Amino acid sequence: MSTDVTTEESRGLFIEVAGTDLVFRPVSIADRSPTGRQILGYCDVAPREEYIVLQWLSEGDVEEVRSDETVNLDGQTAAKFIVSKADRLYRFFLNDRSLSWPDRSISEAALRILGKIPSAELLYVRREVESDRPIEVGSSLPLADLGVESVYSRLAQWDLNVQGVTVKFDRPDVLVRDALVKAGFNPEQGWIIVLKTRDGKRQVTIDEMVDLRSPGIEKLRLTPREINNGEVPQSRRQFRLLPVDEEGLTARGLRWETFVDGARRWLVLHAMELPPGYAVASTSIAIEIPSSYPTAELDMFYCYPQLSRQDGMTIPQTQVTEAIEGRGFQRWSRHRGAIAPWRPGLDNVITHLALVEAALLREVEV
Amino acid sequence: MKLFQKLISWVRGLFAERPRGVEFIEGDELPVHFATRNLYVAREDGELWSAGLNCPCGCGRRLEVMLLDEVKPRWDLSIDNSGLPSLHPSVWIADGCRSHFWLRHGEIHWC
Numbered sequence: 001m002s003t004d005v006t007t008e009e010s011r012g013l014f015i016e017v018a019g020t021d022l023v024f025r026p027v028s029i030a031d032r033s034p035t036g037r038q039i040l041g042y043c044d045v046a047p048r049e050e051y052i053v054l055q056w057l058s059e060g061d062v063e064e065v066r067s068d069e070t071v072n073l074d075g076q077t078a079a080k081f082i083v084s085k086a087d088r089l090y091r092f093f094l095n096d097r098s099l100s101w102p103d104r105s106i107s108e109a110a111l112r113i114l115g116k117i118p119s120a121e122l123l124y125v126r127r128e129v130e131s132d133r134p135i136e137v138g139s140s141l142p143l144a145d146l147g148v149e150s151v152y153s154r155l156a157q158w159d160l161n162v163q164g165v166t167v168k169f170d171r172p173d174v175l176v177r178d179a180l181v182k183a184g185f186n187p188e189q190g191w192i193i194v195l196k197t198r199d200g201k202r203q204v205t206i207d208e209m210v211d212l213r214s215p216g217i218e219k220l221r222l223t224p225r226e227i228n229n230g231e232v233p234q235s236r237r238q239f240r241l242l243p244v245d246e247e248g249l250t251a252r253g254l255r256w257e258t259f260v261d262g263a264r265r266w267l268v269l270h271a272m273e274l275p276p277g278y279a280v281a282s283t284s285i286a287i288e289i290p291s292s293y294p295t296a297e298l299d300m301f302y303c304y305p306q307l308s309r310q311d312g313m314t315i316p317q318t319q320v321t322e323a324i325e326g327r328g329f330q331r332w333s334r335h336r337g338a339i340a341p342w343r344p345g346l347d348n349v350i351t352h353l354a355l356v357e358a359a360l361l362r363e364v365e366v
Numbered sequence: 367m368k369l370f371q372k373l374i375s376w377v378r379g380l381f382a383e384r385p386r387g388v389e390f391i392e393g394d395e396l397p398v399h400f401a402t403r404n405l406y407v408a409r410e411d412g413e414l415w416s417a418g419l420n421c422p423c424g425c426g427r428r429l430e431v432m433l434l435d436e437v438k439p440r441w442d443l444s445i446d447n448s449g450l451p452s453l454h455p456s457v458w459i460a461d462g463c464r465s466h467f468w469l470r471h472g473e474i475h476w477c
């Protein structure tokens with residue numbers, strides 16, 4: 001019989017009520033103009049004087065409804081209320097709407113709900129002196145520490161200074177290579193790249209990812225990688241040559257290394273001086289060492305940097321480029337042929353080198 | 367080429383070339399152009415970032431080497447009582463003029 005207070009007019013009338021979690025549930029009401037006290041009654045909370053009623057207005061503001069204050073529910077949609085135990089309210093701004101909140105802090109998730117802010121946008125707290133502070137996903141904003149906080153949202157955007165050029169990204173994980181391209185630097189040129197942050201610095205490679213979310217990222221600083229520091233790097237010896245080869249190369253004072261790239265075995269001789277007539281003074285020379293060497297013959301050789309004649313004349317049979325550890329070596333198709341066939345047991349790297357030197361000299365001989 | 371550089375160095379030596387001094391630049395970068403033949407050093411909050419000079423061979427190239435601890439390759443800079451800079455180890459340009467030299471007490475020693 002007690003339900004008889006429901007009039008015809010108010011039948012089926014309800015409001016939506018949530019706590020600070022903003023999970024709304026419908027609550028039936030008997031009256032289109034309830035007071036704050038009546039709303040607490042509909043919500044069945046006690047003691048009522050310890051609770052606060054807030055109305056979340058359709059424009060986005062959140063306002064207190066005092067116990068003797070009347071709310072007019074003429075709207076088409078159900079009115080939304082936040083009911084929470086609280087002894088005071090904290091005021092703040094969210095995208096220029098004024099909100100009251102019954103707790104000392106508000107979660108980032110609640111801010112997004114109240115501001116209808118999509119996940120593509122980031123939340124920031126306005127600051128006067130320092131730069132505006134982002135509100136991280138999953139964190140909460142204290143409301144009791146400072147004065148009235150002002151929160152705003154904007155599309156996610158990350159800035160990075162690349163050697164004095166500021167580039168903007170719409171995602172926080174950035175490949176160093178992409179950052180260089182976006183800033184107008186040629187990533188293939190060869191750079192010493194230093195990632196400078198508030199806390200320090202570290203060298204990064206062109207293929208590294210930088211997380212712009214980490215605080216204090218300032219800058220990618222570039223220096224051309226064109227100067228060696230005169231310290232000869234340790235030469236690699238990934239496979240052995242014949243003793244006569246190793247002794248011969250060392251006796252000639254050559255800097256050489258052996259390594260495997262893919263399935264192919266390479267001997268590379270560094271800083272080989274060239275006879276006059278080439279555009280460069282020296283080159284690296286690569287010789288492929290077949291796995292069945294010295295039974296199998298050594299054939300051809302490869303130059304990096306690629307050689308050209310000073311007079312611009314083309315060098316025959318050098319048009320093919322071979323990638324060795326990512327460097328484009330110029331293949332010199334010079335074969336032993338019938339005149340000087342490979343003699344297993346007699347020929348080796350040193351005798352092949354004589355052919356290499358002869359081939360290099362032949363192209364620039366007057 | 368090397369012989370030519372040594373020759374130039376020797377000829378210049380005859381005219382008793384003035385040693386190179388040091389100019390500190392506040393910040394983590396060096397200027398795009400070096401106005402003098404001095405060694406320019408980028409220094410930020412007391413930390414040395416890099417050193418630069420115009421290539422001593424006269425090719426006009428701007429050279430820059432890193433001084434930061436965290437970076438490879440890197441060089442050590444020392445400055446003697448007369449304010450003259452030395453770089454360790456040698457400076458060796460990988461392409462172009464391929465200059466290879468030491469800077470010791472403000473003077474270029476060709477390799």
Ligand SMILES: [Zn+2]
Pocket residue numbers: 421422423424425426427463464465
């Ligand atoms: Zn030069």
